[in-house]
Amino acid sequence: xxxxxxxxxxxxxxxxxxxxxxxxxxxxxxxxxxxxxxxxxxxxxxxxxxxxxxxxxxxxxxxxxxxxxxxxxxxxxxxxxxxxxxxxxxxxxxxxxxxxxxxxxxxxxxxxxxxxxxxxxxxxxxxxxxxxxxxxxxxxxxxxx
Amino acid sequence: xxxxxxxxxxxxxxxxxxxxxxxxxxxxxxxxxxxxxxxxxxxxxxxxxxxxxxxxxxxxxxxxxxxxxxxxxxxxxxxxxxxxxxxxxxxxxxxxxxxxxxxxxxxxxxxxxxxxxxxxxxxxxxxxxxxxxxxxxxxxxxxxxxxxxxxxxxxxxxxxxxxxxxxxxxxxxxxxxxxxxxxxxxxxxxxxxxxxxxxxxxxxxxxxxxxxxxxxxxxxxxxxxxxxxxxxxxxxxxxxxxxxxxxxxxxxxxxxxxxxxxxxxxxxxxxxxxxxxxxxxxxxxxxxxxxxxxxxxxxxxxxxxxxxxxxxxxxxxxxxxxxxxxxxxxxxxxxxxxxxxxxxxxxxxxxxxxxxxxxxxxxxxxxxxxxxxxxxxxxxxxxxxxxxxxxxxxxxxxxxxxxxxxxxxxxxxxxxxxxxxxxxxxxxxxxxxxxxxxxxxxxxxxxxxxxxxxxxxxxxxxxxxxxxxxxxxxxxxxxxxxxxxxxxxxxxxxxxxxxxxxxxxxxxxxxxxxxxxxxxxxxxxxxxxxxxxxxxxxxxxxxxxxxxxxxxxxxxxxxxxxxxxxxxxxxxxxxxxxxxxxxxxxxxxxxxxxxxxxxxxxxxxxxxxxxxxxxxxxxxxxxxxxxxxxxxxxxxxxxxxxxxx
Numbered sequence: 001x002x003x004x005x006x007x008x009x010x011x012x013x014x015x016x017x018x019x020x021x022x023x024x025x026x027x028x029x030x031x032x033x034x035x036x037x038x039x040x041x042x043x044x045x046x047x048x049x050x051x052x053x054x055x056x057x058x059x060x061x062x063x064x065x066x067x068x069x070x071x072x073x074x075x076x077x078x079x080x081x082x083x084x085x086x087x088x089x090x091x092x093x094x095x096x097x098x099x100x101x102x103x104x105x106x107x108x109x110x111x112x113x114x115x116x117x118x119x120x121x122x123x124x125x126x127x128x129x130x131x132x133x134x135x136x137x138x139x140x141x142x143x144x145x
Numbered sequence: 146x147x148x149x150x151x152x153x154x155x156x157x158x159x160x161x162x163x164x165x166x167x168x169x170x171x172x173x174x175x176x177x178x179x180x181x182x183x184x185x186x187x188x189x190x191x192x193x194x195x196x197x198x199x200x201x202x203x204x205x206x207x208x209x210x211x212x213x214x215x216x217x218x219x220x221x222x223x224x225x226x227x228x229x230x231x232x233x234x235x236x237x238x239x240x241x242x243x244x245x246x247x248x249x250x251x252x253x254x255x256x257x258x259x260x261x262x263x264x265x266x267x268x269x270x271x272x273x274x275x276x277x278x279x280x281x282x283x284x285x286x287x288x289x290x291x292x293x294x295x296x297x298x299x300x301x302x303x304x305x306x307x308x309x310x311x312x313x314x315x316x317x318x319x320x321x322x323x324x325x326x327x328x329x330x331x332x333x334x335x336x337x338x339x340x341x342x343x344x345x346x347x348x349x350x351x352x353x354x355x356x357x358x359x360x361x362x363x364x365x366x367x368x369x370x371x372x373x374x375x376x377x378x379x380x381x382x383x384x385x386x387x388x389x390x391x392x393x394x395x396x397x398x399x400x401x402x403x404x405x406x407x408x409x410x411x412x413x414x415x416x417x418x419x420x421x422x423x424x425x426x427x428x429x430x431x432x433x434x435x436x437x438x439x440x441x442x443x444x445x446x447x448x449x450x451x452x453x454x455x456x457x458x459x460x461x462x463x464x465x466x467x468x469x470x471x472x473x474x475x476x477x478x479x480x481x482x483x484x485x486x487x488x489x490x491x492x493x494x495x496x497x498x499x500x501x502x503x504x505x506x507x508x509x510x511x512x513x514x515x516x517x518x519x520x521x522x523x524x525x526x527x528x529x530x531x532x533x534x535x536x537x538x539x540x541x542x543x544x545x546x547x548x549x550x551x552x553x554x555x556x557x558x559x560x561x562x563x564x565x566x567x568x569x570x571x572x573x574x575x576x577x578x579x580x581x582x583x584x585x586x587x588x589x590x591x592x593x594x595x596x597x598x599x600x601x602x603x604x605x606x607x608x609x610x611x612x613x614x615x616x617x618x619x620x621x622x623x624x625x626x627x628x629x630x631x632x633x634x635x636x637x638x639x640x641x642x643x644x645x646x647x648x649x650x651x652x653x654x655x656x657x658x659x660x661x662x663x664x665x666x667x668x669x670x671x672x673x674x675x676x677x678x679x680x681x682x683x684x685x686x687x688x689x690x691x692x693x694x695x696x697x698x699x700x701x702x703x704x705x706x707x708x709x710x711x712x713x714x715x716x717x718x719x720x721x722x723x724x725x726x727x728x729x730x731x732x733x734x735x736x737x738x739x740x741x742x743x744x745x746x747x748x749x750x751x752x753x754x755x756x757x758x759x760x761x762x763x764x765x766x767x768x769x770x771x772x773x774x775x776x777x778x779x780x781x782x783x784x785x786x787x788x789x790x
Binding site for chain 1 (some may be wrong): 226697735738741752755756759760763767778782785
């Protein structure tokens, strides 16, 4: 996938598969489309989103999707069951929240990692500066202050 | 009586400084006694300056000289212990002696002494009433110990022949045995007449009369002298040294022995200088120096030459003296007046001392004169004259070759030049060193320790130690002054030591070089530990330790230095302070430290980049965490969906 593209680079056989899916199990395709909508939105909004991030987000979305898909499987892809599933607000909210949660986890861990790294650098600098002062004191080096 | 008034010399002789005796032969004298023989009184003499040939005089023994029992060093000063005086000095009073007595107990023994001295190449130069002692109850005379003063320093002008009477006391030099014969003659004259000739006249008057009429004539005029002694005295008191009898002629003297006294050749027509009628070339020489301008104008008008030629038949002298004015031939910065006068005097009287400007002196006495001049004020005329002459002589050796001087002046001058070349120094330092080179028994001339009569370098070190114990700061803020430095340097070379420090530098380095000198003295000679000097030097040594760059090492070294200073071993101190190996290590470590600081600074300056890298890392880490959490959430969701119910 080209980086920065708003839409995925679609080919003719994508349409073939979509048509086949719509033909044989339209309910499942409907559920998938609705549940994967946040990913599509994200791809359109976040121009920097790469494949790695999409994969990560897919895990979260996937976690939400386990329940409905299982339900659809149990109902054997019945249209009404599918429509009922996507009419469930809790599911939709959860689906969107998964995206937000993914973002939150990513940001928080980044911030924490950055803080720890900064802390480490600061500690090292303080240690080195102490060493410099000690050396200058000991050997009477004129500081470059 | 306190301990300070009593000193023990050589572990044997106890000197009572609180009981001074009248001076003997120009030296301070104190009562003393032998510790092992407490009953016998002795006399301790404290000579200020010994003669250069002191070892020979110290070994010399003669029946007519008061012998001394021991010479010992105490705190670097020499003490001479001799038996007590046999009786009062002649200057204390005496009755006239008859002729036979004089011959028996004065002329023969003392002539024998002089003959003996002459055979050893020595002179006495101390025949004068206050140095001749008469044994109580008998008519025997004893001379004070020889060699305890510079030659002829204390001789009254009456007892000196004209050739040295014209010189100031310190400028008389060793002289010859003929000078002693003259002094003996005056002594005999004094003993038979009962008084010193020409008593009560000023030195200038005495000289003037002697030059105008001859010493013998002036001394013997109107005196009641035994007939048998007249010819003897006339010969002995002759103004020409060759005319005086030799000591060996006097030893064999018998009553009424006749001596041929060759009269002086007198000019028929006197030469008149400033109203003085002069009949001999000697007199002209002396008055020439006194009235130099008049003399030079006479010389230029050729009056002198003609007078010498016609009246005295001194054709050669007349020719040479005429040529002086014509040739001139001034060397260096000598004024032509001084130059011509010096040579003219030497031509007129070959037995006269050197006449330089206003001053008469024998070249042998130059080191003694320099020592004397160094004790004077910096700007005294003596000092300027003496050092002016010495500087000129050393600076232009050509001077000697060009000058027409008698051999008795030239040879000692050449000897002096050889002496001067012994040290590689130049200028004032060279002058100071010549003094010590010429006389190894010359006390250190520094005005701080002149009273201490220090002639040994170990003694000087101990004296410094004592002085450093006092709280007051050292003058000039240095351990040694220039005289002490020259003294130590010369004494170091005498002991075949390598000369210590040749070129002193200013400031702290002076202290270091001084310390080095004293340390070397301490090392070579037995001075004991010198903790006071070490303590005084401590601040300067600490300065020296600044060369170490490590602060903690310095602190350690300060502590060690203080401990070492307490032990008072200066050489160890110097080695400790100047340790090149340790200093090199320290320097290498300092360079390492510098490099390390540099590296750390470089590292710190790249902090922004590293911060960027960390942020990138943090983002990756965040994504990774996010992925992990996602996987966990997905797995737990699956587990919940299929197994949770």
